[in-house]
Amino acid sequence: MTQTTVKPSLALGTLHTGRLPIPELIALVVGLGCFFAFPSNLGFMTEIVIMILLVLSLDLLLGYTGIASLGQAAMFGGGAYCAGLFALHIHNDPLLGLIMAALFGGLMAGVSGLLFLRAHGLSFIILTIAFGSLTFAVANQLNWLTGGDDGLYGYIMAPLFGAFEFDFFGRTGFLYSLGILLVVFYGLRRLVNSPFGLSAQGIREDRQRMTSLGFPVYRVMLMIYIIAGAIAGIAGALSAQTIQVVGLQSLSFTMSAEALVMLILGGTGRLYGAVIGTVVFMVVHHYAADLDPSTWMLVIGLMLIAVVLFLPKGMVQLVDMTRNKVSRLNGGAGHDNSK
Amino acid sequence: MGTLINILIDGVVYGLLLFMIAVGLTITMGLMRFINLAHGVFAMLGGYAAIWLIRQMGLPWLPGVIIAVLAIAAISVPLERWLVSRVYQRPPLDQVLLTIGIVFCMVAISGLVFGTRVSSMPFPEFLSGSLDLGFKVLPAQRILVVSVGVASFVGLWLLLEKTRFGIQLRATVDNVQTASAMGINTRRVATLAFALGAGMAALGGIVGSALMPIEPYYPLTYMVLFLAVVAVGGQGNLTGTLVGALLLGMIDTATKYLAPQLSSILFFVAIIVIISLRPNGLFGRAAV
Numbered sequence: 001m002t003q004t005t006v007k008p009s010l011a012l013g014t015l016h017t018g019r020l021p022i023p024e025l026i027a028l029v030v031g032l033g034c035f036f037a038f039p040s041n042l043g044f045m046t047e048i049v050i051m052i053l054l055v056l057s058l059d060l061l062l063g064y065t066g067i068a069s070l071g072q073a074a075m076f077g078g079g080a081y082c083a084g085l086f087a088l089h090i091h092n093d094p095l096l097g098l099i100m101a102a103l104f105g106g107l108m109a110g111v112s113g114l115l116f117l118r119a120h121g122l123s124f125i126i127l128t129i130a131f132g133s134l135t136f137a138v139a140n141q142l143n144w145l146t147g148g149d150d151g152l153y154g155y156i157m158a159p160l161f162g163a164f165e166f167d168f169f170g171r172t173g174f175l176y177s178l179g180i181l182l183v184v185f186y187g188l189r190r191l192v193n194s195p196f197g198l199s200a201q202g203i204r205e206d207r208q209r210m211t212s213l214g215f216p217v218y219r220v221m222l223m224i225y226i227i228a229g230a231i232a233g234i235a236g237a238l239s240a241q242t243i244q245v246v247g248l249q250s251l252s253f254t255m256s257a258e259a260l261v262m263l264i265l266g267g268t269g270r271l272y273g274a275v276i277g278t279v280v281f282m283v284v285h286h287y288a289a290d291l292d293p294s295t296w297m298l299v300i301g302l303m304l305i306a307v308v309l310f311l312p313k314g315m316v317q318l319v320d321m322t323r324n325k326v327s328r329l330n331g332g333a334g335h336d337n338s339k
Numbered sequence: 340m341g342t343l344i345n346i347l348i349d350g351v352v353y354g355l356l357l358f359m360i361a362v363g364l365t366i367t368m369g370l371m372r373f374i375n376l377a378h379g380v381f382a383m384l385g386g387y388a389a390i391w392l393i394r395q396m397g398l399p400w401l402p403g404v405i406i407a408v409l410a411i412a413a414i415s416v417p418l419e420r421w422l423v424s425r426v427y428q429r430p431p432l433d434q435v436l437l438t439i440g441i442v443f444c445m446v447a448i449s450g451l452v453f454g455t456r457v458s459s460m461p462f463p464e465f466l467s468g469s470l471d472l473g474f475k476v477l478p479a480q481r482i483l484v485v486s487v488g489v490a491s492f493v494g495l496w497l498l499l500e501k502t503r504f505g506i507q508l509r510a511t512v513d514n515v516q517t518a519s520a521m522g523i524n525t526r527r528v529a530t531l532a533f534a535l536g537a538g539m540a541a542l543g544g545i546v547g548s549a550l551m552p553i554e555p556y557y558p559l560t561y562m563v564l565f566l567a568v569v570a571v572g573g574q575g576n577l578t579g580t581l582v583g584a585l586l587l588g589m590i591d592t593a594t595k596y597l598a599p600q601l602s603s604i605l606f607f608v609a610i611i612v613i614i615s616l617r618p619n620g621l622f623g624r625a626a627v
Contacts (some may be wrong), residue, residue, distance in 0.1 A: 068432045119618035121431050122374050122574070126566045127614055134607035142605060182505030253559065257439055264436055294455075298447035308433050316453065317466055317624070325501075 015123040023272070024182045031178045035171075042170035048282045049177040053235035055262045057228040062260075063268030064192050065224045066204030067117075070256050071128030073231050074112075075105040077251030079233025080240040087241070094110055094157050094166075094176065094227060095268065097339040098237045105233020108135075108227045113225035129253065136251040151247040164243070170337040173242035177331060180238060181249060184231055184261055186302075188271060189259050191227070199225050204269075261300055267314025276315055344475060346593045352481045354588025355488025356550055358581050359543030360561075361568035362495065364538015369512040369575015370529050371427045377438040379558035379565055380445045380539060385411045385541025386460060386553035387453055393461050400463040408541045415537035419530050427529075433551040442558045460548035480549045487546050491539060492581055499577060508532055512575040564591075568609045573620030583621065586613075 024094050034045055036205045061067040079101035086097045116127040139146045145300050146152050159165045191197045199220055204208045211217050240246045249255060258281075264276020289294055364378040392398045398406070416506035421442075428435045462480060469478045499505035510518040511528045519525045544553065551561060565585065572583025589610045594602040613621075 062432070068435065070435070115615040117613060122368065122566070123570050123614050123618040125374065125435060126563065127611060128568050129563050130567070130607050130610045130614070134604065134611065136605060137603040141601065173464070193367070220584075253562075257443075260436070260439075281363075291496065294447045294450040296447075297443045297450075301440045301443030301447060304436050305422075308437040308440065312433065 020295070021186055021189075024186050027185065028178075028277075031182075035174060036227075037177075043242075044282075044286055046170055046174045046177050047239075048279060049174070049181050050235050050238045050242070051259070051262065051282060052212050052275050052278045053181055053238065054232055054259050055266075055278045056184065056188060056271060057231035057235065058259050058263050059268060059271060059274040060113065060188060060192070060224060060231070061228045062189035062263065063202040063269075063270065064197065064204060065221060066207070067221060067225065068125060069128040070125055070253070070260065071112075071132035071195060072228070073251055073253070074132045074280065075108050075229040075253035076239075076255065076259075077139065077246075077248075078108045078135060079105040079236030080246045080250045081152060081236075082233065083237035083240040084155060084246040088152070092155060092158045094160050094241050097157075097241060098180070101237030101240075101321065102230040102234040105236065106230035108233075109229020110222070110226045113229075117225060119220050121128060127132045129256075132253055132256055134253065134254075136248065139248055139251055146246070146248075149248065151245050153245045154273045155244065157241050157244070162332040166244075170242065177238045177242060180234065181215060184234065185271065188231075190272070196220070196223075207328075213226070261304055261307075264314055267316030270307055270316055273314055273316045342596055346589065346596050348475060348477070348480075349596075350482050350589035350592040351585060352588070353550060354581075354585035355492075355591055356484050356543055356547040356590050357564065357568050358584035359488050359491050360540045360547070361565045361572075361584060362491070362580050363539045364565055364575070365569045365572060365574055365576065365580045366508070366512075366530070366532045366536050367542050369571055370508070370532055371424075371515075372574075373423070373427055374431050374434045375423070375438050376435060376562055376566070377441040377445070377558060379561050380442060381411050381415060381540035382544030382547075382551075382561075383445070383449065383553060383555075383557040384414070385544040386548050386557075387449065387458065388460050388541070388592070389545045390460055400461070401468075404542075404545055405501040408452065408538050411541035412534040412538035415534050416530060418532040423533070424526075424529070429583065442562070446555050446559060451500070453555065455555055457552040457554045460545065478549070480546070484546050484550070486544065491542070492577075495539075495577060504528070504531065528550060548569050563607075563610065567614065570612075571617070571621055572621050576620070576622065579620060586621075 035042070038045065054072065057075075058069065058072050061069050061072070082104040083097040083101040086100045087315075091097070110125075113133050116124055116131070124269040140148055143149070157166050160172055160176055164176075166172050171194075192201070194246030199210065199215050202213075202215065203217055203220060207217060234252060239250065239272055262281040263274055264277070265281055266275065285296070288299060291299070307314065313320075360382045364375055367373050367375055367378075381558070385407055387403050387536070388410055392407055393400060393403040397405075422437070426437050444538055466479045466483055469476050470482055490544060497505075507518070507523045509526050510521065510523055511525045518528075544551070544557075551557065557573040566585045566589055569582060570583075571587060572579035572581070587610070591602070591606050594609075598605060
């Protein structure tokens with residue numbers, strides 16, 4: 001990670017110099033546009049919104065702090081089971097469940113991060129994979145609690161704010177998830193450009209230098225890990241609440257790996273990269289749903305190899321490349337005029 | 340007491356198998372600091388190649404196994420040259436992503452070609468019986484694993500300690516730049532070591548197919564296990580890998596004997612505890 005990437009934060013900075021939260025407004029308009037344009041695909045679009053949240057949490061870890069985790073599904077699935085069980089046994093208010101799941105995701109990340117963040121490179125990656133496998137094994141083992149292979153179901157969510165029922169078409173579910181996404185996105189955007197977020201980016205660029213400069217590197221990384229865990233937990237809770245089933249696959253390694261693929265596809269270190277990558281991946285997945293699972297796995301595998309070899313910075317690199325080309329063309333035209 | 344002996348014996352068998360499969364991983368990681376999540380693919384492919392050669396082509400057992408091992412080692416050479424070596428200098432994440440990509444592709448392709456069920460490995464007559472050791476009856480296949488495993492360790496040790504290639508390899512593990520400056524062709528060493536590791540993994544996959552059945556999800560199922568052996572044993576350390584493999588083999592066997600219901604939970608907890616306490620391996624020099 002030696003490339004200097006100060007640009008993204010500057011680019012975002014230009015977007016939020018005004019008081020208006022412009023990116024969130026754009027996302028809101030696009031989201032609402034999709035809401036009215038594709039009323040029969042609301043379930044699928046809700047799924048996209050949820051995955052964007054999960055991928056954003058990974059972007060915060062990997063793209064902004066340089067922590068490569070392959071076990072983010074642990075917190076996602078943990079949040080999903082937490083929200084499902086909370087609704088089933090304690091209270092079925094969605095927002096209350098969401099808060100519980102965020103706390104639970106943060107707690108899982110806090111406990112595991114305390115142990116794991118001392119390790120680097122290979123050891124850290126193995127630890128995150130092992131943690132994912134551990135949570136999967138635990139959920140499978142506790143099938144009296146989690147439903148095991150059959151999944152956790154049978155809870156009915158109370159209306160949102162006591163007024164909006166979760167309808168069969170998924171209207172409430174989509175708007176609810178979209179709203180949460182906008183709030184989280186706004187918070188993340190503030191976070192990554194805050195002094196705290198900048199110190200996280202410093203850790204990504206050069207951990208040793210940040211240590212010598214006297215930054216509490218371990219503590220910053222742990223905080224980021226906990227925040228990312230909480231966001232993953234929120235994503236899991238939304239999934240549990242809108243689909244009303246929690247399955248073991250929410251904890252699987254494939255889930256973690258797919259989230260990573262989406263992030264890499266879009267491009268790390270920019271929040272909108274996570275959004276683009278997720279949307280592209282999910283849409284491709286949706287239309288490839290007719291393929292059998294093996295073929296789909298082959299597609300993901302080839303996508304990964306291609307991105308690593310040809311687009312190491314993700315699809316945002318394509319955007320940059322076109323932008324450069326356009327500006328060069330403009331520059332060339334200006335040159336011609338001067339002649 | 341009987342259980343303890345069982346755990347010891349089965350743990351050693353399992354540990355030697357893990358050593359055979361993971362030793363290639365430890366060498367390539369030590370050499371090129373290359374994080375390879377796809378190493379289990381070679382073990383699986385070795386298994387499939389042997390099954391195909393023996394069942395479909397009708398080869399006798401031993402030649403079938405030898406050709407399968409050589410074939411996998413040969414296949415790994417272009418893979419290393421054209422694909423894997425392109426990310427040697429890249430950040431660990433790129434290596435992880437590329438190798439996960441390879442795993443997904445190979446899982447998918449094996450599923451499509453060989454079917455998603457377990458493919459059973461044919462074994463010759465003299466390996467399908469069992470041997471009475473007096474205090475325990477051992478299936479002959481486990482004895483095969485032990486003998487091949489021990490022979491592999493000794494062979495590799497001799498190769499690394501006594502041959503010119505071994506000297507070059509150890510020099511490259513210690514410091515690539517210096518080794519290169521001394522006139523060692525480190526690219527060639529890396530390719531040969533990669534092929535050697537792939538062949539070893541194929542051999543392990545074949546002789547261990549009774550313990551780790553050959554099926555398309557093989558590389559994903561055992562991924563953590565192989566990586567953990569390297570993390571515990573230390574990168575590029577032959578004896579360390581053997582100790583790490585035996586330790587993890589023992590732990591896994593012990594949890595299966597003592598608490599079969601909780602075995603996978605306990606095993607992952609054990610891995611997490613060991614690696615978080617000793618992130619640089621049991622005999623860890625600080626990671627470079």
